[in-house]
Amino acid sequence: xxxxxxxxxxxxxxxxxxxxxxxxxxxxxxxxxxxxxxxxxxxxxxxxxxxxxxxxxxxxxxxxxxxxxxxxxxxxxxxxxxxxxxxxxxxxxxxxxxxxxxxxxxxxxxxxxxxxxxxxxxxxxxxxxxxxxxxxxxxxxxxxxxxxxxxxxxxxxxxxxxxxxxxxxxxxxxxxxxxxxxxxxxxxxxxxxxxxxxxxxxxxxxxxxxxxxxxxxxxxxxxxxxxxxxxxxxxxxxxxxxxxxxxxxxxxxxxxxxxxxxxxxxxxxxxxxxxxxxxxxxxxxxxxxxxxxxxxxxxxxxxxxxxxxxxxxxxxxxxxxxxxxxxxxxxxxxxxxxxxxxxxxxxxxxxxxxxxxxxxxxxxxxxxxxxxxxxxxxxxxxxxxxxxxxxxxxxxxxxxxxxxxxxxxxxxxxxxxxxxxxxxxxxxxxxxxxxxxxxxxxxxxxxxxxxxxxxxxxxxxxxxxxxxxxxxxxxxxxxxxxxxxxxxxxxxxxxxxxxxxxxxxxxxx
Numbered sequence: 001x002x003x004x005x006x007x008x009x010x011x012x013x014x015x016x017x018x019x020x021x022x023x024x025x026x027x028x029x030x031x032x033x034x035x036x037x038x039x040x041x042x043x044x045x046x047x048x049x050x051x052x053x054x055x056x057x058x059x060x061x062x063x064x065x066x067x068x069x070x071x072x073x074x075x076x077x078x079x080x081x082x083x084x085x086x087x088x089x090x091x092x093x094x095x096x097x098x099x100x101x102x103x104x105x106x107x108x109x110x111x112x113x114x115x116x117x118x119x120x121x122x123x124x125x126x127x128x129x130x131x132x133x134x135x136x137x138x139x140x141x142x143x144x145x146x147x148x149x150x151x152x153x154x155x156x157x158x159x160x161x162x163x164x165x166x167x168x169x170x171x172x173x174x175x176x177x178x179x180x181x182x183x184x185x186x187x188x189x190x191x192x193x194x195x196x197x198x199x200x201x202x203x204x205x206x207x208x209x210x211x212x213x214x215x216x217x218x219x220x221x222x223x224x225x226x227x228x229x230x231x232x233x234x235x236x237x238x239x240x241x242x243x244x245x246x247x248x249x250x251x252x253x254x255x256x257x258x259x260x261x262x263x264x265x266x267x268x269x270x271x272x273x274x275x276x277x278x279x280x281x282x283x284x285x286x287x288x289x290x291x292x293x294x295x296x297x298x299x300x301x302x303x304x305x306x307x308x309x310x311x312x313x314x315x316x317x318x319x320x321x322x323x324x325x326x327x328x329x330x331x332x333x334x335x336x337x338x339x340x341x342x343x344x345x346x347x348x349x350x351x352x353x354x355x356x357x358x359x360x361x362x363x364x365x366x367x368x369x370x371x372x373x374x375x376x377x378x379x380x381x382x383x384x385x386x387x388x389x390x391x392x393x394x395x396x397x398x399x400x401x402x403x404x405x406x407x408x409x410x411x412x413x414x415x416x417x418x419x420x421x422x423x424x425x426x427x428x429x430x431x432x433x434x435x436x437x438x439x440x441x442x443x444x445x446x447x448x449x450x451x452x453x454x455x456x457x458x459x460x461x462x463x464x465x466x467x468x469x470x471x472x473x474x475x476x477x478x479x480x481x482x483x484x485x486x487x488x489x490x491x492x493x494x495x496x497x498x499x500x501x502x503x504x505x506x507x508x509x
Contacts, residue, residue, distance in 0.1 A: 022140045025200045026150055029133045032096050032192045034157050034164075035185055036126045039068070039103075041165030041305060045313075045320045046178040053178065056112045066231050067116045071123030072130075073424035074224030078216045080131035080417025081276050084205040088132045088139070088413060092200065093193055095129030100189035107182035118182070134416035138404045139203045145346050148401060152342030155396035160331035160389065162305045170324030205410040215268050215276035222261030226425060229254030230432035237436040241443045245436045281407060281415050289491030290403040291422045293354060296484035297361070297395055298426025300477040302434065304330065304365060304388055307470045308381070315373060315467055329382050333364075333389020334396075341397035349496035350398030351488060357398075358485035361391025365478035369471040373463055391481075402494060430480065434473040442469035
């Protein structure tokens, strides 16, 4: 691109003009980031309709979600490095086009094998698209205040996108067809690609650009094995509430193998010349703290959307579209706080906002733990979600900024991929942990009520037990976010003076 900022090497502090179309580029990138995040939740509300249409059993239904999360989580780090070395714009375009094609195939699926394959393909191309998008923001916005605003947009999308996905999934499932939950991605991707070609500039990592193949194989298999293992624990707890899901030998084997592969990956990365994930990115105190906080927030956040959606539909008997609308207060809170956070990060630094944000989000989830069978939406669900959203906005904006500060242009894709990977693995761990705790609480509630003389076949008994399970999950999710606040407060030392970017401006494409 002829109007891109002048080419400089990473670490060059010479004054350069910022890329003039950076805000238009942000708008384009934001659309595709939203598409990827929406896809993680938009299918959830459509699951019953999809399973009925394609005759998918309850035992294999989980693969509609798992096929996506496995490939997305597994290929993220490789996707980030491909973006750095092959070109971030090029990777972004290929990711968007591939995601659209995979989405179209998902909408055309005639059986479960075709659907599962399409979901896996979506995950692969999403793993290219997500880190390339965040890395582009890093090299486009080098001014501290401007970058804070750009990450406010990203933070709002990351925090509120899941709730919007539930709403959109409900609307499309109820008023159109579940297939539109996939097809909606096609026109979005086409528009984004058409706009990105003239607007978004190319950028690449300077220096030697060789791929770390052993590292790529180890971390891809390791992350996929971890995600699958924790997903199996969650599935086992739902299929047989009486059994100990954490005693599932197959799940524990996958988790153990995943951990061993990740350890082997770290050993390899410390020895190779061109590591897939330079250990300096993770071992930096501030960035490492940001990644750990991201994992905990990802684990706790799943409790909000997954169990709240079940509460709205199975306890309050909301229709899918009503459940979607009922999830919007979280998005509202995120939009409000993300804007405020973008102004406050350059003034206060990241740590105070991350600590306050995680505690606010925890308070929102704790408020939701008081829900009952007949609680009014406006009494607890609305304020709880609003407070949760406010906390997430204050957390995600400085978190996204901090995770990439000091990474340098060469490692922008790897650093952003690591941020996505921690959230993905955190969500997988959170799903398994909270689902197990929830099912255990449901079983205990039914047992105690029957022991007190209640009829186990009474629907009211089962409904009350379900609510007990959901509120238990909210309580533990709140605890995870409190731990996240403690981690942020203890590990993160970066101040507002550390925020001015030290990444180089975007290379001319």
